Amino acid sequence: xxxxxxxxxxxxxxxxxxxxxxxxxxxxxxxxxxxxxxxxxxxxxxxxxxxxxxxxxxxxxxxxxxxxxxxxxxxxxxxxxxxxxxxxxxxxxxxxxxxxxxxxxxxxxxxxxxxxxxxxxxxxxxxxxxxxxxxxxxxxxxxxxxxxxxxxxxxxxxxxxxxxxxxxxxxxxxxxxxxxxxxxxxxxxxxxxxxxxxxxxxxxxxxxxxxxxxxxx
Numbered sequence: 001x002x003x004x005x006x007x008x009x010x011x012x013x014x015x016x017x018x019x020x021x022x023x024x025x026x027x028x029x030x031x032x033x034x035x036x037x038x039x040x041x042x043x044x045x046x047x048x049x050x051x052x053x054x055x056x057x058x059x060x061x062x063x064x065x066x067x068x069x070x071x072x073x074x075x076x077x078x079x080x081x082x083x084x085x086x087x088x089x090x091x092x093x094x095x096x097x098x099x100x101x102x103x104x105x106x107x108x109x110x111x112x113x114x115x116x117x118x119x120x121x122x123x124x125x126x127x128x129x130x131x132x133x134x135x136x137x138x139x140x141x142x143x144x145x146x147x148x149x150x151x152x153x154x155x156x157x158x159x160x161x162x163x164x165x166x167x168x169x170x171x172x173x174x175x176x177x178x179x180x181x182x183x184x185x186x187x188x189x190x191x192x193x194x195x196x197x198x199x200x201x202x203x204x205x206x207x208x209x210x211x212x213x214x215x216x217x
Contacts, residue, residue, distance in 0.1 A: 002024065005186055007186055013186075022052070025046050029059055085108045098124070106125065112146040141173045144174060148179070171188065
C-alpha cells in the first residue's frame with residue numbers, strides 16, 4: 001500500500017520523504033491556509049520535493065470554472081493530481097481532465113455508487129472518507145471493501161485512496177482490505193511504529209545495558 005502524507009507542511013513532508021515513507025502528498029486549501037503561504041507557491045515546492053502524485057484541490061463548484069482551475073493547477077508540475085469533489089460537476093471535470101492526460105483525484109466519496117461513477121469518468125484516484133463515516137457510526141472500512149470488490153469485478157484502474165484516516169488501526173485495516181493508497185497526517189504515519197511491548201522490551205534492554213555497564217562508543 002502506498003503512503004500519501006496529508007499535509008502542506010514542507011518540513012514534515014521532507015522528514016518522511018527522506019525515510020522513504022512518502023509515495024505522494026494530498027493537500028487542500030484548508031491545509032495550505034494553515035501554513036500561511038500562497039497555494040500555488042506551496043504546491044510547486046511540494047511537487048519539487050516528492051516524486052509521486054501531489055493532489056491540489058479546485059475551489060469552484062461549477063464545471064466550467066472547476067475545469068479552468070484544474071488546468072491551471074495541472075500546469076504547476078507533471079506530478080499534479082487535480083482534486084475535484086464527487087459532484088456531477090466534479091465528474092464532468094474529471095472526465096475532461098482525464099481525457100487531457102491529467103491525473104484526477106475525486107474526493108469526498110461516501111458510497112460505492114459514487115466510486116463507480118468516478119471510475120467510469122476516468123478518475124486516477126477515488127478518495128473514500130473513512131473517519132467521517134465512522135463519525136456517523138457507519139463502517140468506513142466496509143466502503144473500502146465494497147469499492148475494492150466492484151473495481152476488481154470490472155477491471156477498473158482507478159486507485160482506491162483511503163482518506164480521512166484517523167489512526168494507525170485505520171492504516172492497517174485499509175492495507176488488509178486492499179486499498180491502493182492511504183493518505184494520513186504525519187502523526188498517524190509515525191504512530192504506526194508505536195507498540196507498548198516495544199517500549200517495554202526497550203526499557204528492559206536499557207536496564208540490562210546500564211547494569212552491565214555496556215558501552216559501544
